[in-house]
Amino acid sequence: MPSAATTWGKEIATEIVGGIPFRMYTDRPRRVERLLDFAGRWGTRPHIIQGERVTTFEELRHGAFAKARQLADLGVNRGDRIFILGWNSPEWILNFWACLLVGAVPVLANAWWSEVEVGNGVAALQPAMTLADDRCAARVPAGVRRGPWGLDRTWWQNGDVIADEGAHGEEETALIIFTSGTSGQPKAVMLSHRALLARLQMTLHITRKLPHQVDETARDVTLITGPLFHVGGMQTLLRAVVVGDTLVLSEGRYDPAEVLASIERNKVKRWNAVPTMVTRLLDHPDVSRRDLSSLKSISIGGAPVHAELMQRIRTQLPSVSPRIPTGYGLTENGGQATAAAGSEDIEELGSTGRPLPCVEIRFLPHPGLPDGEILLRSPTQMSGFFGLDESPIDEEGWLHTGDLGRLDDKGNLWITGRCKDMIIRGGENIAPAAIERALLNIPGVTETVVFGVPHRDLGEEVMAVVVTDIDLTPQQLQDQLRGQIASFAVPSRWRIQREPLATNDTGKVDKKAISAQVRVELQNEG
Template identity: 85%
Template sequence: MSSAAQSWGKEISTETVGGIPYRMYTERPRRVEQVLAFASRWGARPHLVQGERVLSFDDLQSAAFAKARELTELGIRSGDRIFILGWNSPEWVVNFWACFLAGAVPVLANAWWSEVEIGNGLAALQPAMTLADVRCAMRVPAGARLGPWGIATAQGAGSLAAPDVQTPGGEEETALIIFTSGTSGQPKAVVLSHRALLARLQMTLHITRKLPHQIDETARDVTLITGPLFHVGGMQTLMRAVVVGDTLVLSEGRYDPAEVLASIERNQVKRWNAVPTMVMRLLDHPDVSRRDLSSLKSISIGGAPVHAELMQRIRTQLPSVSPRIPTGYGLTENGGQATAAAGSEALDELGSTGKPLPCVEIRFLAHPGLPDGEILLRSPTQMSGFFGLDESPIDEEGWLRTGDLGRLDDKGNLWITGRCKDMIIRGGENIAPAAIERALLNIPGVTESVVFGVPHRDLGEEVMAVVVTDAEFTSKQLQEQLRGQIASFAVPSQWRLQREPLPTNHTGKVDKAAISAQVRAELQNES
């Protein structure tokens, strides 16, 4: 057993960092780039598959080493920030690992962003370089320094090695920056340390009995990735796959259930990471009963609540999957996951998000007038802070305010019962209503706007806008004006246009709660 494998233990103790006590593994890795060393363990085994393209673990390692050397030759130095802006591809994965090997900090930008949002992100982070694929590069503002997106294609690791880079050794150093939507509407840059990323990974490996010394080297999972790698869950999937030797099948282009069904059959996919909307659309597709999906054993569902109807349909239409449907709860500021439920727990406690992960502590903050308390989390996985901002939802004792309401049952399972923050979750994407409201008010003729989520069978929620205008607008015209200003998935699909001012509460503010309740009731009556 290698020394790298021996550094992943199960024993947990309390360690104080910056005056805050955290539950941490006694034996743990300290730097993310060390994870890539596990690629040598799997050699020629296929690692990345996209259509006809296949990269082995040897290919990944050699390409990442070559790209890291290229970055250093282009002047990238330890601690420099590099924007990664692109859709799922082998190039995205290689660039991700190359940043760590070069001592740089990858900044995972959202490929759905408009040109305005990309410009805002670049202005806030001031990266030394942007790596963007062809589709995204067209939206990068003039003046930004673009680096090469492509990768080396040499087969095998051979004599290739990582560049000689002087990197800080501490696990508290910044490893990665990833964006999340805040209730203010501006995407915030979440700073995650090496400790945060690795603690999340180690907890996941621990509870699934996949720590490096526990792995059966003859076994291999094939995992289908249909969600974006630039989300926190995608990044964790990449790291886990290198440790355990998984093959990752990357979908091509927009989500297409027919393509996914064919890919599961063709590549003998065993695991699939998806949001509920994707699973529902796959189950609705006529090919679902005609494809051989017997290889599929596990669906990891996240990003939105999992409803009883969906669970029942999975059990009925995908019987090979029914015993193992993992779910959980987390947010980017917490490193992506705080609880997990799997196997019989997910079926027996349908609706819960499972139990806290081994190093995660949970408590609740009471809010007057709300039936349940706000969920507070403390964990070594949580962020160091928001880049460039003094504000933080983490208090001086290390407790992260999530904005979600919940409770623990007598078995220790966490149940999410509501939100005390203003956020829409559409098909797994977080949408801040405030950003849409601001964009609407920038349109001449729009005098007031209020945006909120309304139920949608397929997406979980869709975006509703109630707009006061003194112009002869149609909803289609307003949609067109918003495109290019906000992400495409955030453009409202439901509209109410009116001349009358919006109702206000006793403080004189627009009564969003009353408007939302009225619209939801009307939609329910119409259905």
């Protein structure tokens, strides 16, 4: 067992950082790259499975050090930003660890981005190097320095510990990850080593999986169907190295048939998914034909979880009941602020659970809204947005989430609405402002509003009301949007009209009234 295992405690005290009091573990790890020490604890145990490919913990560790040496020899220095643009794969994971080992800052780009969005991200972050897989390489702008995505086997012999292991603080940026803002431009969230490790330690604490508590003879097999470039996927990756989990990566687009087969073949015990994925799996005809008895836990996040879905899981996947973890968080607060493990009483399902041990919650009243805005303070929160002075974190350290909520008498947090303009489609955050700007660049479009409308499978789908002065069809508009915005952000519902949009007393487009009217009409149609 690595000596680092003794530095993970349960005692919490208040520490002042930058004049702000944070609840933090007294005994805690300080650097994310040191988590790779735990790979030696698990040796030849399978760590990553994708199709027929199997990578052990030992192979990951040797490969990560070898790739770090390769990056150093290519001129990558401590503090350099390295774009990682690709889909889930063993190479993606190896590149992530290699960047940390060489002292660089991995920038987790969104593999769903269009060519325009990739170009904007590169221009904003100015990375020293970009690592892109074959599927994403064509979207990297010309002139950007590219590094190798994979690792030539001849480098493995150079996989010794690299130089520059001097003392570096936990405040240093560990990674940069993107989130959609209401302004429409993806914002680069800087997360420190302390932020990532505080969330990990809280999760391990409440699940009794701190390093000294782990049963070395036990092994969880976790299926990952969401992208690793999301903050939830990142935390799953860090947790797996510490506790010795095997990660099963899906191949290509989400396919419920493939997932069902993978659960059966690999004896998957845990699955991290958004509600849409679970719904589609339960709707698949093979769900009753496969042996899914190994599956014990489904971690659901990224969108509201309805009681109907929870009941379906209990009925169709009885081995999972009654523990169906869920929670609440934002990328800006490190991805998770609350956690719940389900309830024996189906009527209580729907809450996001109680705050994690180091998380503080308060509510800011807003005139005209029934519940207050959720404010969070935690050592997991971001250091800021890269390149921007603006921040949703106030001078007292409270992160203004834009979400509305309340605590019940048991301390569970309930999300009751959003005071910010955002669509959540199948777990992906979509900023309407970005779609509206793209639509207004199309000849013939004079006005537009974009908002979310309810969808049984996705939670919400994107609706656009467009005013034109020429004849345009939804298909023509969709065709012109593709390549300008992410594919999942292209509206699937349309209303095209010649009359101007309704306005309020100040002369501004009354999006709230328009969206309310459309929702009523859709409800009457359905």
